[in-house]
Amino acid sequence: MPSPTTEEIIDLVTRRWDVLESLSDRALSKPELEATLGVSRSTVDRAIGELEAASMVVRDPSSGYRLTELGRPVYRLCKRTRRCLDAVTEAHSHGSAVPSGANGELPMYDGARLVSSEPHVPDKPLQHLLDTMREAESLRGYTPVVLQQYVEVCHKHATRREADVELVVPPQVHQCLRTTYPDEYRRARRASCVRLHETSASLPFGLLLFGEGADRTCALVSYSKAGATGVLFNDTASAIGWATQTYRELKADSTPVDQPKATQ
Known part of the structure; x- marks a missing residue:
């Protein structure tokens, strides 16, 4: 048969x-x-x-x-797919809370926790994200925007040396940090625990990795003119693996801020 x-x-x-x-x-x-x-x-x-x-x-x-032997892997694969579909459906029900460009990244949806804006708590995603940033002993990531609250958290880490921070940002974000927050920028650049890289590559969402070892978690952040509109948190091995690889690729295509770019 x-x-x-x-x-x-x-x-x-x-x-x-x-x-x-x-x-x-x-x-x-x-x-x-x-x-x-x-x-x-x-x-x-x-x-x-x-x-x-x-x-x-x-x-x-x-x-x-x-x-x-066929039924078991088919069941496990379909169960994972159903979880991903449930998460995607929930995320899409919140509209702009879905990180644009991340819809095809199934590792981020499988086992994810979505925090989205609500009419009575419009800054709910940002507050959850800031709480995680404040508590993290290690923070690595990419952000396509500058938010004052991000600057304040990173400045606190720089002055108190409470966490190891490494960020990859596009040129316009780097320029905004230098001109809009000059004091915080200079202090952060003097702190050995804060490293900044500039990249010409771009993502349509923010990507953050928190912690080390078994305590790691990652987040995808969607933005609008109103700020952070949604965050997907995920601490599964597959999500962290995808986020780590994506971040490494961004960093590999970046230049440390203190190191001038090579001329052709």
Whole structure:
């Protein structure tokens, strides 16, 4: 019998998701599936028959039906995709809270926590972000905008040497820091714990990495003229891996502020 196509598997998983989920952590008999799902025996028979035909479940004489070597990875992959879709749907329901340009970055959505503006708390995303920045012992990231609150937090870290800070910014942000906040800029540049890089590359959202080791988390920040409109926080290994790689690529394409760019 030929193996099912990808389209057939997607259709089958969609229709029989409740059965796959019930069998994800243990084997069950047909009567147990009836009781767990609250459906008739004929419904269970049809579902098991379809899943057996696709080689996704098999009957174990001693314990009941269980997922196969094909069924287990298909279930895990589909469960992750469903989580991502739930997060994307929630993010899109908040409109501008979705970081523009990040919609295809599934690692950031899987397991993410979205903080978005609310009518009665318009600065909620910014306050959550600032709280995380203040508590971080290490801060690395990219910001396409200058916010006074960012300057204040980084200035505090510079003067008290409470955290290691490294930021990559586009030229217009660097220029704004120098001209609008000259005192804070000079003090931060003298602090060994604060490093600034300038890059011609750009992202349509902010990207921040907090902490080290097991305490790391990352954030994608969306902005409008009103400020930060939404933040996706994520501390999963896949999200941190994606954010770290993206930041490294930005930094590799940047120049330390104290180091003049080479002329061609």
